[in-house]
Amino acid sequence: MKIAMGNDHTAIEMKQAVKEFVETMGYEVVDFGTNETASCDYPVFGEKVGRAVASGEADLGIVICGTGVGISLAANKVKGIRACVCSEPYTARLSKMHNNSNVLAFGARVVGIEMAKMITEEWLKAEYEGGRHQRRVDLITEIENKNL
Numbered sequence: 001m002k003i004a005m006g007n008d009h010t011a012i013e014m015k016q017a018v019k020e021f022v023e024t025m026g027y028e029v030v031d032f033g034t035n036e037t038a039s040c041d042y043p044v045f046g047e048k049v050g051r052a053v054a055s056g057e058a059d060l061g062i063v064i065c066g067t068g069v070g071i072s073l074a075a076n077k078v079k080g081i082r083a084c085v086c087s088e089p090y091t092a093r094l095s096k097m098h099n100n101s102n103v104l105a106f107g108a109r110v111v112g113i114e115m116a117k118m119i120t121e122e123w124l125k126a127e128y129e130g131g132r133h134q135r136r137v138d139l140i141t142e143i144e145n146k147n148l
């Protein structure tokens with residue numbers, strides 16, 4: 001299974017730590033950057049990860065900026081993306097089980113590296129439950145389709 005990762009300049013160290021952690025869990029990681037310490041624009045990397053997941057190039061995505069908010073907003077603009085900012089493992093797990101989130105976001109200025117790993121592990125291990133949740137996820141997709 002392939003995980004696309006993207007981040008801005010605030011999250012290079014965290015991305016590297018989470019990337020290594022995800023690899024030890026047995027996943028392949030495609031790193032869309034940035035790996036440059038110079039200040040950059042998070043939407044560029046949020047979009048790259050969103051497009052990789054939406055196209056099927058990657059199965060899931062993980063995006064990190066200072067808060068997780070900006071980069072998740074950018075990823076969410078890609079059709080088919082359900083990116084969720086999670087600062088603790090419970091929300092991360094439920095975002096997969098109930099919302100079928102396909103991109104996980106968190107903030108390098110909000111959570112520490114160990115918490116980021118826990119959030120990631122919980123999210124990757126969780127499975128979408130479908131059932132009653134599918135109707136609600138379908139309603140989200142309907143909203144998205146009205147924007148065309």
Ligand code: RB5
Pocket residue numbers: 008010042065066067068069070071
């Ligand atoms: C960069 O300073 C910061 O705005 C960015 O990392 C992110 O937190 C935006 O949502």
